[in-house]
Structure formats: structure tokens, C-alpha cells
Amino acid sequence: MAGTMPHAIFVETGLDGGATVAAYAAELPGCATFAATDDEATNAMPRRVETFTAWLRQQGQAAPTFVGDNWYEVERAAVTDAGEGQRAAFTLDELPLSDDEFREYLSWLELAREELAAALDAAEGGPTDPLEQISRQDEQFVRELGGAGDEPGAGPIDRLYASRALLTDALVAAGTNHDAVRRVIRIAIADDLRLAEALRGVMG
Numbered sequence: 243m244a245g246t247m248p249h250a251i252f253v254e255t256g257l258d259g260g261a262t263v264a265a266y267a268a269e270l271p272g273c274a275t276f277a278a279t280d281d282e283a284t285n286a287m288p289r290r291v292e293t294f295t296a297w298l299r300q301q302g303q304a305a306p307t308f309v310g311d312n313w314y315e316v317e318r319a320a321v322t323d324a325g326e327g328q329r330a331a332f333t334l335d336e337l338p339l340s341d342d343e344f345r346e347y348l349s350w351l352e353l354a355r356e357e358l359a360a361a362l363d364a365a366e367g368g369p370t371d372p373l374e375q376i377s378r379q380d381e382q383f384v385r386e387l388g389g390a391g392d393e394p395g396a397g398p399i400d401r402l403y404a405s406r407a408l409l410t411d412a413l414v415a416a417g418t419n420h421d422a423v424r425r426v427i428r429i430a431i432a433d434d435l436r437l438a439e440a441l442r443g444v445m446g
Contacts, residue, residue: 248310248312248313248314249267249268249269249291249308249310249312249313249314250267250268250269250313250314250316250317250334251265251266251267251268251284251287251313251314251315251316252265252266252268252315252316252317252318252319252330252332252334253265253266253280253283253284253315253317253318253319254266254318254319254320254321254329254330255280255318255319255320255321255330256320256321256330257276257321261278262276262277262278263276263277263278263279263280263282263283264276264283264432265277265280265283265284265286265287265315266332266428266432267287267290267291267294267313268316268334269306269308270291270294270295270306271347271350271424271427271428271431272294272347272350272351272354272427272428272430272431272432272435273290273291273294273432274290274428274432274435274436275287275290276436280315284313284314284315287313288311288313291308291311291313295307295308297357298350298353301353303346303349303350303353304346317332317333317334318330319331319332329379329425329429331425332425334424335421335422335424335425335428336421336424337424338418338419338423338424339418339423339424340418341418343418344417344418344423347427347431348410348413348414348427350427350431351406351410351413351427351430351431352410354430354431354434354435354438355402355403355406355434357434357435357438358376358402358434358435358437358438358441359402359403360438361437361438361439361441361442362399362441364441364442365441365442367399368437368441370398372437372440373398373399373401373402373437374398374401376402376405376433376434376437377398377401377402377404377405378405379429379430379433380405380406380408380409380430381405381408381409383409383412383422383426383429383430384405384408384409384412386422386426387409387412387413387415387416387420387422387423387426388412388415388416388420389408389411389412389415389416406430409426409430413426413427
């Protein structure tokens, strides 16, 4: 997956009640920037790719090397409504994953939740609303993948872990050809890392 110039960005509008634009690196599921404007989000991508791939390597993961920093928007879509699970979808999300990609991205998904857990520990907890929003989104994704689940954990931290376990099980059951799998993985990784960085006071 080594990148060649140029590199594609997908832009999602309407987040946070319309206050935030997200930009996603097409070649790195979960690598995203969040900003107030389109330009801020897309202009931040080269640096974000550097930090994301460095994070993967620090976790013992193979990460592609990208040639050049010409990242540009190829597609945009809006959040469909204010509810969890109603995030934008892009044409790339419709492509099935190879078995190797699926295993790799599931590892990234697990690492992203571990990153969030570590940030919560360092902050000695965190605001419950963002945690519950991520948990609800995971649970919505489980339903989108055709899964059902046990009752979520009672507290926000327990629910955070329980909902991700349910989501991982649902992804494995859905398999590489389900049309929601790539989108779900992309959003779940990006949102976990976004909240982890917010807890640490580092946004990018």
C-alpha cells in the first residue's frame, strides 16, 4: 500500500452539529483530521499521516511509506442526521477488504481502543458524554452489521469496553464482503483516536 503522488482525501461535513469537518486519508483507514473548516482539515492531512504511521510503527504494526504530501479532496459527503451511526459513507467504503487488510485493520481497531483506554487512565477518567456517544455509535454499528448484542455495561467505562467487544464480534461475523465493514472500521478508529487526543489535550 505504499503511496504514490497524489493521495486521496474524503471529506465529511456536518459533524458536531455542523461545527466540524473531518478529512479521511483514503489509504489509511482511521487516519483522520477534524477541524472547523474544509481547508484546515485537508491541510492538516500530511502531518496527520506522519503521526498516524509513526503511531502504527510504535505499536509494532507495518505502516506504508508515502511519497510526497499532495493530499487532495476527491469526494465529500455529509452526516445524514444527528444520530449515532449516521456518519457519511464514501465510494471507497463499498470496496470489499482482502483477508490480510481485514486482519490488519482489526488490529488497528483494537489498538485505537487501547489508546483511548490509556488516555482515560492518564486523565483519571473523562467526561461521560463523549464516552457514551462512542459506545452508542459502536452499538449502532453492531446493528448495521446485522449483529445483536448483550446488554451494555452499566457505567460509561464498562460500556465502552463492552460495546467495542460486541462491535469486533459483529465485524468478524460480517466478514470482508459486508458493505459496511470498511466504513465502520474507518470511523471507529478515527473517533477513538480523536477522543484520546482530546483527553490528552492534543488535537490534530
